[in-house]
Amino acid sequence: MSHSPPSASRGTVYIVGSGPGDLDLLTLRAARLIGEADAIVYDHLIADGVLELARPDAERIYAGKESSNHSVPQAELNRMLVRLARSGKAVVRLKGGDPFVFGRGGEEIEALVASGIPFEVVPGVTAAAGCAAYAGIPLTHRDHAQAVAFATGHLKDGTINLDWPSLARPRQTVVFYMGVGGLSEICRQLMAHGLPAEHPAAVVQNGTTRRQRVLTANLATLPAKVAAAGIRSPALIIVGTVVRLQSTLAWFPRPGSDEVKD
Ligand code: SAH
Numbered sequence: 295m296s297h298s299p300p301s302a303s304r305g306t307v308y309i310v311g312s313g314p315g316d317l318d319l320l321t322l323r324a325a326r327l328i329g330e331a332d333a334i335v336y337d338h339l340i341a342d343g344v345l346e347l348a349r350p351d352a353e354r355i356y357a358g359k360e361s362s363n364h365s366v367p368q369a370e371l372n373r374m375l376v377r378l379a380r381s382g383k384a385v386v387r388l389k390g391g392d393p394f395v396f397g398r399g400g401e402e403i404e405a406l407v408a409s410g411i412p413f414e415v416v417p418g419v420t421a422a423a424g425c426a427a428y429a430g431i432p433l434t435h436r437d438h439a440q441a442v443a444f445a446t447g448h449l450k451d452g453t454i455n456l457d458w459p460s461l462a463r464p465r466q467t468v469v470f471y472m473g474v475g476g477l478s479e480i481c482r483q484l485m486a487h488g489l490p491a492e493h494p495a496a497v498v499q500n501g502t503t504r505r506q507r508v509l510t511a512n513l514a515t516l517p518a519k520v521a522a523a524g525i526r527s528p529a530l531i532i533v534g535t536v537v538r539l540q541s542t543l544a545w546f547p548r549p550g551s552d553e554v555k556d
Contacts, residue, residue, distance in 0.1 A: 302330040302384035307375050307406055309399050311392040311418020312340040316428075316502040319419045320344065327416065332383035335375065338365075339390030339528055342503065353383075368398065372405035379411045390528075392420040396446055396471045420444075422469040425501030425530045429508045430543035433467050438535045441466040447473020447480050447531060454479055462487035467534035474529045478517040484533065485513050494537035499529040504547060510540050 302308065308327045313319035325347055328334065333353040336345065345354060355374070358365030366374070378385045393399030393415055406413045422444055426433045433442045445456055447470035454476050461468050462484050473480055474497075485491055491514035499507040511519045513533070 302327050302386070303412070304332075304382050304384050305379050305412065307379050307385045307387055307402075307411055307413045308416060309387045309393045309402060309413060310389065310416040311397070311420075312344050312388055312390060313419040314391055314421045314424030314502045315341055315500065316424070317341045317343045319424060319502060321416060321418065324416050324418065327384075327386050328388065330384060331386040333378050334386045334388055335371070335378070336388040337390055340388050341390075344388065353378075368401060372402055375402060376405065376409045376411055379406070380409075389418070390421070391424070392418045395420040395422075395444060421471060421501060421528070421530050422532075425498040425506075426469075426532065428502045428506060428546045429496065429498045429532075429540060430545055431496060431498075431532055431540045432536055432543070433469070433532075435536050435539065438539075439465055439467040443468045445470050447471065447476045449476035449479060452479070454483070456483075458483045458487040462489045464489075467532065467536050470531040470533070472527070473531045474520070474525060474527050477520055477531060480531065480533075481513040481517055489513060489533075493533065494535055495531065495533045496537045496540060497525055497529050497531055499525045501528075501530060502546075506546065508540065508544070510537055 310324045310327055320341060328347045331352055334348055335355045335357050337357055357371055375387060389397045403413055445468060447454060470480055492512045495513050495516045496510045497520050509519055509523055
């Protein structure tokens with residue numbers, strides 16, 4: 295059925311995306327590699343239940359949350375991946391969503407290349423795709439948006455260093471990752487660069503899981519609504535007129551449904 299290599303190779307690092315939260319959104323390739331790995335180095339934001347697919351004797355190493363003090367520094371993590379592979383292990387480096395979308399997958403691969411360690415990358419459903427689908431907000435739509443941009447809303451020294459004039463252009467959807475803390479600044483900048491206060495915007499928290507919450511508002515009202523609702527990370531901000539479709543297209547969770555395991 296598959297053209298993928300049949301099994302995980304020793305001495306190789308697999309940079310694997312685990313999708314946005316719903317375990318069913320894991321790729322078959324990811325599930326197979328996780329089931330075969332000798333060692334799994336995993337992040338905070340990985341799909342619930344994914345580690346249960348690992349061999350009981352697989353080494354499980356928590357790499358932590360990027361923003362917390364308990365996380366392993368990136369350089370140390372890179373060295374750890376090299377060390378595990380050199381000891382002959384099949385290593386899965388497990389990440390939330392897709393490894394190449396705000397996942398530092400590129401940085402880790404650079405370290406592997408520099409050390410001559412073989413690697414493969416397994417894509418995952420990125421949070422923007424997962425949250426949009428499960429919230430009922432198409433990222434593009436012929437009547438609304440002909441382009442979509444993914445941006446980081448991470449606040450640094452009270453500002454967010456982005457190309458605001460391009461993000462504030464009409465007929466596109468902009469998705470902000472890591473943007474809850476910087477939400478007021480995001481909305482302020484988009485309005486300052488020409489988008490109207492009534493421009494639709496939404497927040498999706500814990501997208502694709504049974505804890506998913508979706509709030510829709512506009513650039514003027516979203517920050518207060520999000521604060522009042524106590525929305526916290528992980529949450530994604532979707533800006534664009536496609537957000538208007540949510541009231542008609544929302545389908546998840548189905549009333550009484552038990553389909554999503556979390
Ligand atoms: N590589 C990941 C992104 C890592 S950055 C990917 O491709 O999805 C972490 C950010 O992703 C979070 O701050 C949040 O903005 C977003 N995110 C990840 N999972 C999410 C989820 N289930 N619901 C909402 N946002 C999510």
